[in-house]
Amino acid sequence: EPEVTQTPSHQVTQMGQEVILRCVPISNHLYFYWYRQILGQKVEFLVSFYNNEISEKSEIFDDQFSVERPDGSNFTLKIRSTKLEDSAMYFCASCRSYNEQFFGPGTRLTVL
Amino acid sequence: QKEVEQDPGPLSVPEGAIVSLNCTYSNSAFQYFMWYRQYSRKGPELLMYTYSSGNKEDGRFTAQVDKSSKYISLFIRDSQPSDSATYLCASLRGSQGNLIFGKGTKLSVKP
Numbered sequence: 001e002p003e004v005t006q007t008p009s010h011q012v013t014q015m016g017q018e019v020i021l022r023c024v025p026i027s028n029h030l031y032f033y034w035y036r037q038i039l040g041q042k043v044e045f046l047v048s049f050y051n052n053e054i055s056e057k058s059e060i061f062d063d064q065f066s067v068e069r070p071d072g073s074n075f076t077l078k079i080r081s082t083k084l085e086d087s088a089m090y091f092c093a094s095c096r097s098y099n100e101q102f103f104g105p106g107t108r109l110t111v112l
Numbered sequence: 113q114k115e116v117e118q119d120p121g122p123l124s125v126p127e128g129a130i131v132s133l134n135c136t137y138s139n140s141a142f143q144y145f146m147w148y149r150q151y152s153r154k155g156p157e158l159l160m161y162t163y164s165s166g167n168k169e170d171g172r173f174t175a176q177v178d179k180s181s182k183y184i185s186l187f188i189r190d191s192q193p194s195d196s197a198t199y200l201c202a203s204l205r206g207s208q209g210n211l212i213f214g215k216g217t218k219l220s221v222k223p
Contacts, residue, residue: 031208043202048210099163
C-alpha cells in the first residue's frame with residue numbers, strides 16, 4: 001500500500017541554522033501539506049501546495065518558512081533560521097481529495 | 113472560541129467495551145469531519161470521514177455528526193488493546209483542505 005515517507009526521522013540543529021525537511025508524497029496525489037505538532041499540543045496546519053504553488057498558509061508560516069517541490073516526487077519544507085519554538089514534529093500529508101489526507105510518519109525537529 | 117474542541121482524557125476501558133469519543137466544533141460552515149488515530153510518535157492515520165450530518169460505519173467503528181448541536185462522535189465496538197492510541201477529530205476548513213484538529217483523546221484498552 002503506498003504511503004507518505006519523510007526524512008530524516010529526527011533532526012537536531014542549533015538555533016539560527018537552516019533545516020530542510022523532506023517528504024515523498026503518494027505518487028498520484030495532487031495536494032500537499034505540512035502540519036506541525038508541538039509536544040502535547042494540537043496538530044496545526046502550516047501550508048498547502050497545489051499545482052506548484054502555495055494555495056494557503058497559516059499565520060505560523062512566516063517568512064522563515066518556505067516549501068518547494070523540486071522534482072516530480074519530493075516536497076520539502078525549509079526553515080531558514082530556526083528558533084527554539086520551532087521544535088516540534090513536522091508532518092507531511094498528501095491527497096487526491098481534501099477529505100482523505102494521508103500523513104507521513106513525521107520528522108522530529110529539535111532546536112538547541 | 114476554539115474551532116474544534118476535544119476532551120483529552122485519558123480514557124481507560126476494559127477490552128470488549130464500547131468506546132465513545134466526542135468533539136464539538138464552533139464553525140457552522142464546516143461540512144467534512146474526520147477521525148484520525150495516532151500512535152505515540154507516529155503520524156495521524158485516517159480512520160474515516162463523514163460529510164454533513166449522519167452516521168458512517170466501518171467495521172467496529174461508527175462516526176456520527178450532529179450539525180444541529182455541532183457534535184462529532186466516534187464509537188468503537190468490541191474495543192481491543194490494539195485500539196489503544198490517541199484519537200483526533202478534525203474538520204476541513206478553507207478552499208484548499210486545511211484540517212483543523214482537536215487536541216486528541218488518549219484511549220487505553222486494558223486486556
